[in-house]
Amino acid sequence: MHALVEQATEHWVYLAPLLSDPHSEAEYDARVEALDEILDLVGDDETHPLAGLANRLGDIIESYDEAHRPMPEVSGSEVLRYLMQEHGIAQSELPEVGAQSVVSEILNGRRKLNWRQICELSERFGIATDSFKDPREKLNVLPR
Known part of the structure; x- marks a missing residue:
């Protein structure tokens, strides 16, 4: 040594x-x-x-x-909007989310991404599912 x-x-x-x-x-x-x-x-x-x-x-x-250089807190819809812009994807080109109207509702904050959508988007873009987690929402945990 x-x-x-x-x-x-x-x-x-x-x-x-x-x-x-x-x-x-x-x-x-x-x-x-x-x-x-x-x-x-x-x-x-x-x-x-x-x-x-x-x-x-x-x-x-x-x-x-x-x-x-902390990461800014963003919603799942903001992450999705960024990924769409970065990859040149139109609302109608996201079968992982659903129809164009569903994508529009999510991007406009009238609807949230569900777990299935998050998993499929995560796989498509090669990013963690946590990337779509809305940091402003608290988990509802019931005490034992």
């Missing part, structure tokens, strides 16, 4: 800037750029020697994002 500590000591000056939490946008940008370079080297190879570093750097970046 002593040799490992010696190697870490020898290389720490190069790794420390990557593994410390960023305290500014410039430091954050440097971590993101470094992660991009590492991911170009690692690719999909989870056994690559730098895969662990990529994972740790990703955690550091995610932590900074959560603290300094």
Whole structure:
């Protein structure tokens, strides 16, 4: 183990800037750029020697994002509207939701997405079902 500590000591000056939490946008940008370079080297190879570093750097970046760039609270219909715009999809092109009139009611807030619709949209767009959860609604949980 002593040799490992010696190697870490020898290389720490190069790794420390990557593994410390960023305290500014410039430091954050440097971590993101470094992660991009590492991911170009690692690719999909989870056994690559730098895969662990990529994972740790990703955690550091995610932590900074959560603290300094929180996701806005949006409704399921707002997520759906965004996805439709991003993918150039018309209301009539969403069989996962239903007829164009159903899509229109959802987008106008007169109707909510149901669980089946959420699951099918999640699969279609490759995003988590939680993405369609309305953060403004509280769960009705009955006490025991």
